[in-house]
Amino acid sequence: MRLLIWETGFKSAEKFDRILIADCLYYVKYHEALIHVMKEIMHKDSICVIVAAKRGVTMDQFMERLAATKAFGVEVSEHICEEVDQKIAEIKTQKLYRETEHKPYLVKIRLAA
Numbered sequence: 001m002r003l004l005i006w007e008t009g010f011k012s013a014e015k016f017d018r019i020l021i022a023d024c025l026y027y028v029k030y031h032e033a034l035i036h037v038m039k040e041i042m043h044k045d046s047i048c049v050i051v052a053a054k055r056g057v058t059m060d061q062f063m064e065r066l067a068a069t070k071a072f073g074v075e076v077s078e079h080i081c082e083e084v085d086q087k088i089a090e091i092k093t094q095k096l097y098r099e100t101e102h103k104p105y106l107v108k109i110r111l112a113a
């Protein structure tokens with residue numbers, strides 16, 4: 001395991017088949033660097049999976065920024081798996097549940113052809 005700091009100057013000859021990004025879209029000031037790192041470590045058949053809640057407008061801003069690069073194909077789903085759907089249904093009944101903080105989205109990203 002290695003620590004990877006997202007930086008716009010990051011370069012990588014190493015590419016990865018699968019990239020998982022969990023709950024990393026909150027800091028808008030790092031969106032540009034994260035997108036740069038994603039481009040650097042993806043090859044034409046890579047699949048990058050992001051799981052994240054909207055957390056205010058931060059996820060939407062990330063998605064806009066991602067689209068603006070025109071470098072990626074993106075699919076967004078509200079369904080992750082039956083188990084997660086079940087958990088969400090359970091916690092929705094609790095007072096502390098806030099959709100923007102707790103409802104996860106699944107985003108599948110490939111490099112555009």
Ligand SMILES: C[S@@+](CC[C@H](N)C(=O)[O-])C[C@H]1O[C@@H](n2cnc3c(N)ncnc32)[C@H](O)[C@@H]1O
Nearest residue numbers: 004005006007021022023024025026027030033
């Ligand atoms: C809300 S946490 C998510 C933690 C992760 N889901 C987990 O279970 O460990 C956001 C993560 O983004 C990482 N992060 C934020 N800015 C970063 C940067 N510039 N470079 C590398 N990681 C960064 C933080 O280190 C943190 O682990």
